[in-house]
Every structure is written in structure tokens, then in C-alpha cells.
Amino acid sequence: MPLNLPTIIVIGYNRPKSLSRLLSSLRKAHFPPGNVRLVISLDNSGMEEPREVAEDFDWPFGEKRIIAHKTRLGLRQHVLSCGDLTEEYGDVIILEDDLFASPYFYQYTTAALSSYADDANIAGISLYSQQFNQTANLPFTPVDNGNADVYFMQLAASWGQAWSRSHWVGFRAWMEKNGTDIAHIDNIPADIRSWPESSWLKLYNAYIISRNKFFVYPYRSLTTNFGDPGQHFNIASSRFQVAIQQQNIDYQFAPLESSLAKYDAFCELLPESVKKQNERLAAYDFTVNLYGCKDCRSGLQLTRTGQKGLFNFSLSMKPMELSVMHDIEGDGIALIDSAELNSASLTTPKTEYDMYRFFYKFPSVQVILFGFRERVQILLRSARSR
Known part of the structure; x- marks a missing residue:
């Protein structure tokens, strides 16, 4: 166990109940002996309650520090200021106030940082297990990665998320050189590119993509997101709730180079991983585009289509790439020349319907009507509030 334990940094703004819930989950977590620092950083919301929650919270595991900003920073500058605390503390764990932590979040993060803190290919550690592709608006399931x-x-x-000092220094150096204009950076998903200027995550993703770096993600999630109304959600949402780890385990970490489960920014498995499992594809250069969100105008792509390709696979196994990796022939997926692909077919209502049926049980008419009514009500409330 390192002597310099990671510092926990909690980010709050104007949600005292959310802040209290997160802090309560931290209070119940397991920590090693030593000074486990807790920093509660509060942006200026004009409310007294978040500060009162922070001051009243008892932290018996080490030093507690409250940073109450006198002026409004905004989310981007607030997170950046917390990342800059790596200069003072070294390794940090960043938790926004709408999260809830597993009792074992600290063991996982400490172990992961020990393995990847100085890896030049790694840009940070996630505590959250990604189970949804936000670009495609569909579920995401990573392939098995052996005993990792x-x-x-x-x-x-x-x-x-957790950053070592070297993780954060790399990002800050990139940001100083590139600024906040990411228009010239290729391979950024359209939804990320459209995020508002208040998003620090937009910049960090641009950094990762442009430098070909990766974040480390756990199969068992160490945090979950309550989706409380705030910067990210207009109404409460359980969409990103995931199961969190409930028992201690002996974590196993794999080197990036030898791992099978490596994904790009579109949540698509890297071609090298597909070719490693299916030798028939080893001689081909192609783009993996199974979710259909990439604008591939030339070259071969592995995508969902009923057209005849160089190879055709069944859209049957979950996750989708397993049908290709195990060479399950059939319809629904093809390795095809982009010039021959009817790309418009990837976005037709029928294609979206087929994908919905692949991932979900189709709802009843009553459920569809109820959802439609709720959506209309949300839009009307939003229009009235403007």
C-alpha cells in the first residue's frame, strides 16, 4: 500500500441532498490505515445548504478540507481546478455529488492507480462501468478480457474517475498547446462534439482521441449515477444506474497491449481485437462500425447490413462483435466496401427498429402511448420554463 494515499475530491454545487447521499456512501466505505484525505469542493451557488452539509459531515479517516469558491466557476473550471489539485496531492479520486460509491471503491482505485499511474498509454481510471453507448443511444457490453x-x-x-499526477499533467500540457478548439481533431463522435462549451469532458475526450490514449474501466462498477436534476439532467433519471460492487475481491489488472477488450470513442471494439479472434479477417484492414455511428466513406467496414459483403455474419450474439469473432455466418453483419454500402440504410426506421428488437423486448402499445404522453409533457414543461 503506497504511503501517499489517493485524495478523495467531492464536487458539489447546489444539491445538498445529493451531496449528503454521496458523503454517506463514502463514510461506509473501507479504507486502509493512514491519512485518507477528503476534499469537498463547492462551487458558488448562492446557497448555504451545501456548505452546511460539508461542515457537518464527520470524516474519521483523515484530514477533511472544504474549498468553498467565492465566485461561480462553472462545471468545466470547477473540475479543472479539482484536477489541478494533483499538483498538491498526487493521485486523486474525483466524485461529483450525484454519484453513490461502492464500499470498495477505494481499494479498486488504489490498486488500479498502482498498476496504471505511470503508463504513458493510460489517461485515467474510471470507477464507473460503462454499460450504455451514449453516441448510439443503445446498450453497451464489453467482451471478456480473460482474468482481468x-x-x-x-x-x-x-x-x-481517478487521475495520477502524470495523467493530469499530460492533459494540461495538451490543453495548453491546443486550447479549447477541437474542430480540427478527427474521430470525435458527433454527440461529443456537440456538447456545450461548459463540458470539461469534451476536451478530455479530444485529448484521449488525438493522443491515442485509453481510460481503464472496471467490469464491476464502483460508482453509480442517480441522475439528479442539474448540469446533466433536467429531470431525475435512472438511465445510468448500474449495479455496484458489494464484496471485496482481489483485483487483477492486464496490460493494455495484451488485452482483448479495447474500444474506441464510439464504443466499437478495435479491429486488432476482432482479427485476433477471427483469423479469416486477419489480412484485411477495416473499420468496426457495428453501431453504425461512424461516417465511413472509403475502405472496408464491419457494420450492420443485409447486403452481401466479403464476409457475412449473423446478428445474433451479444455483444454484436462476438458473432464475428466466433465466425457465425448469417445475415445482419457484413465486412463490406464502404463504396458499395447503402449507407442510408443504416439510419432508416426499419434499421433502428431491428436494432431496438435486438437489444430490447418490444413494449406493449399501452407502454408506448404512456411513454409518448410523458415525453410530450416534458417538452411542454420545458417550453413553459423558457
Whole structure:
């Protein structure tokens, strides 16, 4: 166990109940002997309650520090200021106030940092297990990675993340050189590119993608997101709730280079991993585009289509890439030349319907009507509040 234990940094703004809930989960977690520092950083919301929650909270595991900003920073500057605390503390764990932590979050993070803190290919550690592809608006399931408890993605985490000093220094150096204009950076998903300027995560993702780095993600989540109304949600949402780890385990970490579970920013498995499992594809250069969110205009791509390709696979196994990796022939997936692909077919209502049926049980008419009514009500409330 390192002498310099990671410092926990809790980010709060104007949600005292959320802050109290997160702090309560931290209070119940397991920690090693030593000074486990807790920093509660509060942006200026004009409310007294968050400060009162922070001051009243008892932290018996080490030093407690409250940073109450006198002026409004905004989410981007607030998170950046917390990341800059790596200069003072070294390794940090960042938790926003709408999260809830597993009792074992500290063991996992400490062990992961011990393995990846100085790895030049790694840009940070996620405590949250990604189970949804936000770009495609569909579920995401990572493939098995042997006996490793983690997989790798070219997506930064914001629902519980840890940075070593070297992780953060790399990002800050990139940001100083590139600024906040990411228009010239390729391979950024359209939804990420459209995020508001208040998003620090937009910049960190651009950094990861442009430098070909990865975040480490756990198969068992150490945080979950309550989706409380705030910067991210207009109404409470359980969409990103995931099961969190309930028992202690002996974590196993794999090197990035030898791992099978490596994903790009579109939540697509890297071609090298597909080819490693299916030797028939080893001689081909292609882009993996199973979710259909990439704008592939040339070259071969592995995508969902009923067209005849060089190879055709069944859209049957979950996750989708397993049908390719295990060479399950059939319809629904093809390795095809992008010039021959009817790309418009990837976004037709029928294609979206087929994907919905692949991932979900189709709802009843009553459920569809109820959901439609609720959606209309939300839109009307939103329009009235403007």
C-alpha cells in the first residue's frame, strides 16, 4: 500500500441532498490505515445548504478540507481546478455529488492507480462501468478480457474517475498547446462534439482521441449515477444506474497491449481485437462500425447490413462483435466496401427498429402511448420554463 494515499475530491454545487447521499456512501466505505484525505469542493451557488452539509459531515479517516469558491466557476473550471489539485496531492479520486460509491471503491482505485499511474498509454481510471453507448443511444457490453477485472476505452469517465499526477499533467500540457478548439481533431463522435462549451469532458475526450490514449474501466462498477436534476439532467433519471460492487475481491489488472477488450470513442471494439479472434479477417484492414455511428466513406467496414459483403455474419450474439469473432455466418453483419454500402440504410426506421428488437423486448402499445404522453409533457414543461 503506497504511503501517499489517493485524495478523495467531492464536487458539489447546489444539491445538498445529493451531496449528503454521496458523503454517506463514502463514510461506509473501507479504507486502509493512514491519512485518507477528503476534499469537498463547492462551487458558488448562492446557497448555504451545501456548505452546511460539508461542515457537518464527520470524516474519521483523515484530514477533511472544504474549498468553498467565492465566485461561480462553472462545471468545466470547477473540475479543472479539482484536477489541478494533483499538483498538491498526487493521485486523486474525483466524485461529483450525484454519484453513490461502492464500499470498495477505494481499494479498486488504489490498486488500479498502482498498476496504471505511470503508463504513458493510460489517461485515467474510471470507477464507473460503462454499460450504455451514449453516441448510439443503445446498450453497451464489453467482451471478456480473460482474468482481468478491467477493460479499456478511448472515452474519459466523469461518473467517478481517478487521475495520477502524470495523467493530469499530460492533459494540461495538451490543453495548453491546443486550447479549447477541437474542430480540427478527427474521430470525435458527433454527440461529443456537440456538447456545450461548459463540458470539461469534451476536451478530455479530444485529448484521449488525438493522443491515442485509453481510460481503464472496471467490469464491476464502483460508482453509480442517480441522475439528479442539474448540469446533466433536467429531470431525475435512472438511465445510468448500474449495479455496484458489494464484496471485496482481489483485483487483477492486464496490460493494455495484451488485452482483448479495447474500444474506441464510439464504443466499437478495435479491429486488432476482432482479427485476433477471427483469423479469416486477419489480412484485411477495416473499420468496426457495428453501431453504425461512424461516417465511413472509403475502405472496408464491419457494420450492420443485409447486403452481401466479403464476409457475412449473423446478428445474433451479444455483444454484436462476438458473432464475428466466433465466425457465425448469417445475415445482419457484413465486412463490406464502404463504396458499395447503402449507407442510408443504416439510419432508416426499419434499421433502428431491428436494432431496438435486438437489444430490447418490444413494449406493449399501452407502454408506448404512456411513454409518448410523458415525453410530450416534458417538452411542454420545458417550453413553459423558457
